[in-house]
Amino acid sequence: MILWDAITGRKINTLIGHKAYVWSVIFSPDGKTLASASSDNTVILWNATTGRLINTFIKHTDEVWSVIFSPNGRIVASGSWDNTTILWDTTTGALINTLIGHTDRVTNVIFSPDGQTIASASWDNTVKLWNATTGTLINTLKGHTGYVQSVIFSPDGKTLASASSDNTVKLWDVMNTSTGRLIDTLIGHINRVTSVIFSPDGKTLASASDDNTVILWNLDLDNLLVRGCESIRYHLEQSPDVSPEDKKLC
Numbered sequence: 575m576i577l578w579d580a581i582t583g584r585k586i587n588t589l590i591g592h593k594a595y596v597w598s599v600i601f602s603p604d605g606k607t608l609a610s611a612s613s614d615n616t617v618i619l620w621n622a623t624t625g626r627l628i629n630t631f632i633k634h635t636d637e638v639w640s641v642i643f644s645p646n647g648r649i650v651a652s653g654s655w656d657n658t659t660i661l662w663d664t665t666t667g668a669l670i671n672t673l674i675g676h677t678d679r680v681t682n683v684i685f686s687p688d689g690q691t692i693a694s695a696s697w698d699n700t701v702k703l704w705n706a707t708t709g710t711l712i713n714t715l716k717g718h719t720g721y722v723q724s725v726i727f728s729p730d731g732k733t734l735a736s737a738s739s740d741n742t743v744k745l746w747d748v749m750n751t752s753t754g755r756l757i758d759t760l761i762g763h764i765n766r767v768t769s770v771i772f773s774p775d776g777k778t779l780a781s782a783s784d785d786n787t788v789i790l791w792n793l794d795l796d797n798l799l800v801r802g803c804e805s806i807r808y809h810l811e812q813s814p815d816v817s818p819e820d821k822k823l824c
Contacts, residue, residue, distance in 0.1 A: 575599060575610055577625065587625040591618050597639045602647045607664070609650050611638035617652045619664065629667040633660055640682045644706065645689040653680035659694050661709065671709035675702055682724050687731040691751055697721035701736050703751050713754040715746050724769045729776045733757065739766035743781050743791070762789050 575596050577586040594614040601608055601622060608620040617631040617638055636655035643650055649670065650662045659673040659680055678697035685692055685706065692704040701715040701722055720739030727734055727748070734746040734754075743760040747753065765785035772779055779791040 575608075575620075577608075577622070589620050589625050589627075591620075591627050591630070592616065594637075597637070598641045600641055600643060602643045602664070603645060604647055607643075607647070609641045609643060611641035611652055613637035615654070617641055617650060617662065619650070619667075631660070631662050631667065631669075633669055633672075634658070636679075640680070642683055642685060644685050645687060649706070651683045651685065651692055653683040653694055655679040657696070659683050659692065659704070661692075661706075673702075673704050673709055673711075675711050675714075676700070678721070681722065684725055684727060686727045686748075687729060691727075691731075691748070693725045693727065693734055695722035695725040695736060699738070701725050701734065701746070703734075703748065703754060712751045715744075715754050715756075717744055717756050717759075718742070720766065723767065726770055726772055728772050729774060733776075735770045735772065735779055737767035737770040737781055741766060741783070743767055743770055743779070745779075745793075760789075760791055762791075763787065 575589040579586055592612040592614050594612055596610050596612045598611040606622055608622045610618050615634045619628040621628055634654040634656050638652050638654045640653040648664055650664055651659055653659045657676045657678060661670040663670055676696040676698050680694050680696050682695040683692060690706055692706050694702050699718045699721055703712040705712055718738040718740050722736050722738050724737040732749045734748045736744050741763045745757040747755050747757050763783040763785050765783050767781050767783045769782040777793055779793055780788055782788050
C-alpha cells in the first residue's frame with residue numbers, strides 16, 4: 575500500500591505488512607489512522623503519518639473485501655467472504671461483535687452518518703441493516719436479482735443506495751430502518767454496477783460499472799420518496815397479508 579502527496583503526486587511511504595492482495599483502504603475521520611482489508615483474511619491499522627503498523631485484526635476465515643471506520647473513529651467494521659461483518663475496537667483491538675446473517679460473501683460495509691446503523695452488501699443479493707451498538711439485525715432489503723457490490727448512505731442518512739450485478743442501482747428509504755422500503759430503481763448501465771457514491775450535498779449520485787462508464791444521476795429525493803410510496807400504496811391497500819396499520823405506511 576502506498577501513500578501519495580495529493581498535491582505534488584510524490585510518494586510518501588510504502589506500507590508493508592499484508593501477505594496478499596489489499597482490497598480496501600480507508601482513513602479514520604481524524605486522518606491519523608489508516609485501515610486496510612486484504613485477501614490474507616486480516617485488517618491492519620496503520621499510523622498514517624509514520625506508516626507504522628499499529629494492530630492486525632485476525633478473526634475472519636476468508637478474504638476481507640471492505641473496511642470502514644465509524645464516524646467517531648472508535649470502531650472499524652470489516653466485511654468478508656466468510657459471510658460475516660466484524661466490528662473491532664480501534665483502541666484495544668478487541669473484537670466487539672460478529673454480524674451473522676448473510677448467506678454469501680459480504681462485499682461492502684458502511685456506517686450511517688450518525689453511526690447508529692451499519693449496512694452490509696452481499697452476494698446473496700441483499701443489503702442488511704444492523705444496529706451498530708447491539709449488532710442486532712434490523713432489516714433485510716430485498717429487490718436486487720444479482721449480487722450487491724456496493725452500498726452507501728446519503729449524507730443526511732435518510733436514503734441508502736445499492737449497486738448490483740443486475741445492472742441497476744436501487745434507492746431505499748431508511749428514515750425508518752425497520753421499514754426500508756424501495757424508493758426507485760435507476761436503470762441505465764448495461765453491465766454490472768460495481769460502486770456507488772453520493773455527492774456531499776446528496777443531490778447527485780455517481781455509479782460505476784463494468785460497462786466502462788460512470789453515470790451521474792440527478793436526485794430529487796423528495797420526489798423519489800413520493801414515487802416510491804405511490805408505487806407500493808396499491809399493493810399495501812389490496813394485500814390481505816398486510817395489517818391495517820401497515821396499509822397506512824404511504
